[in-house]
Structures are given as structure tokens and as C-alpha cells.
Amino acid sequence: MSDTLATQKTENQVPPSVHRFAVVTSACIVLLLMAGALVTSNDAGLAVPDWPLSYGTLMPPMVGGIFWEHGHRMIATGVGLLTVILAILLAAREPRAWVRKLGWTALGLVIAQGLLGGLTVKLLLPPPVSTAHATLAQLFFVTILSISLFTSNWWQSELPLVEDTASPKLRTLAVITTCAIFVQLILGAAFRHGAFGIQPHMLGAVVVLFLVIWTGRTVRKRFGNVRDLRRWGILLQSFLGTQILLGIAAYWAVLQAARAAQPTAVYVVLTVAHVLVGALTLASSVLLTLSCYRLIRPVRLAAENSNSAGARTESSRA
DSSP: OOTHHHHOOOSSOOOHHHHHHHHHHHHHHHHHHHHHHHHHHTTOTTSSOSSSSBTTBSSOOOOHHHHHHHHHHHHHHHHHHHHHHHHHHHHHHOOOHHHHHHHHHHHHHHHHHHHHHHHHHHTTOOHHHHHHHHHHHHHHHHHHHHHHHHTSHHHHSOOOOBOOOSSSOHHHHHHHHHHHHHHHHHHHHHHHTTSSOSHHHHHHHHHHHHHHHHHHHHHHHHHTTOHHHHHHHHHHHHHHHHHHHHHHHHHHHHHHHHHHTSOOHHHHHHHHHHHHHHHHHHHHHHHHHHHHHHHBOOHHHHHHHHHHHHHHHHHHHO
């Protein structure tokens, strides 16, 4: 990840209204993730067999599984419109080119997400496509969330940088943890859509648990006095702990639903909560990672400062 994230400033900050709009869009994506999870948990993926229309109309009768599937499409359309507006706002009012490009990237992701959703219906829910659809939703979510952080007053303010002299660097550890959580969400989506069994997902959970504990411990030991790092570290560990408990409960609910041969209310609630907390776990890890790049001095700059300090010391002695 480029050190530009940590060092680049703007003379004219993006208006606070753009940041607020990005935050609202992020919140709406959480609703979209919940709606998508409700479709899967209620076995409503093919309740509407056509796309992009629903039974040839924009508003079919909202009954049975149609309520979940068409409701999901309506929320997705709303999020798509919000993303278009956000990309335009960034293009018009954001002075940093890389943030403007990220806005267009988010727009491309939501378009691809919509096309994958249509392909899922057209191909009758093939596990690889359904898994890709769920995975891209997570990627889209963290992209908009990152834009929310980049457009915040906190990110654009002059902040004191701290140094990380130990190894491994917290920056590196946070990146690895985030990647592991993302892979774990892919494994979870693949299991949920029937691509393979639960064993890889369980193994991934062990790896993620180890990395999150390691990352959280590193934050506490090295940067316990840096509130903006400590906060995301606490949230990351809290969300993961909740996610593990929900995962155990959700798997039990899956077995119960299989015996009943239909989704139960407990199954729906637990599986949807598991999906949402998984997304929030990834989000907290991404925010921790980005905050590390914003607050921790790059190794190159730290070395330059050390050399400069050494040179001044030698000069004073001379």
C-alpha cells in the first residue's frame, strides 16, 4: 500500500457534506447486505425467476419469497443511485485525484455487483457465481467505507505521526489480518451457497482468530496511548468474538433447519446476523489498517529522520 495515504494532504479539503453522504451510503450498504442475507436464508433466490424486471414488472405482488428477493433488488437499486451521486460529488468537489478514482471504482463495483446478481438468477443460483456475488458485495462495502474515512475531517487534518520500531510492523500485520478476514468471508459465502463443506471455513476461522489476537495485542503493547488505533483494535476483537459465537449458533441453526426441511425463524436471524457481523469485522480491520497508514510513520521517513538527527548530533559535536 502506498505511503501516499499517510503523507498526502490537500490545501482545500473536501466539503463535510460529501463525507456525510459517503457515510449514509455506507449505512445503506449494510442494509443491502442484510437484505441479501435474508434472501439466502429464506431460500428466496429464485422467487423471482426473471431479471432485471420481476415477473415482467417493476413492482410485483410483495408476497412470499418475492418480498425478500424483490425487496433486495429495490434496496440494491437505491444503493446504486447513491453510488452514482457519490462518484459525481467526488469528481466535482474532491481535490485528490486518487480519491476521485476510488469513487469511480466504487461505481464500477456496484455495476458489476448488479450484473452478477442478474447472472445468478439467469443461471439458477450456481454456487461459484453466488459466491462471487456475495464476495463482491463485501469488497464494495469496504470501498465506500474507505471513501468515508478518506473524506473525513480526521483524515485530512494534520495529525502527529508515531513510529513503529518493533517487528513485525503493525502496518504489515494489519494488512495480513484484513486479507485473511476477506478470504474467510469468501470461504463462508462458498459454504453458505453450497460450493463446499464447512471444514475450510472452520480452518479459516482458526487462522483469523490467531491473527486478530496477535494484531490486537500488538496495538495494545505498542500504541495503547494512540486512541485512534486502540479504538479500531478493540472493535476488531469485539466483532470477531461476536462472530465466532454467532458462527457456532448459526451452524446449530443450520442443522435444525435441515431437520425441519425449511428455514426456521431462529435460523434466519442467526445466519443473517452472522453475515452482518462478518462484514463489520472486515470493516473494522480495514479501518484499523488505513489508520495505521495514516498515523504510523513510514519506515523510509523514520529512517530519514533518524539519519538527520544523527547528522545534527555529529555536527554539534564538531
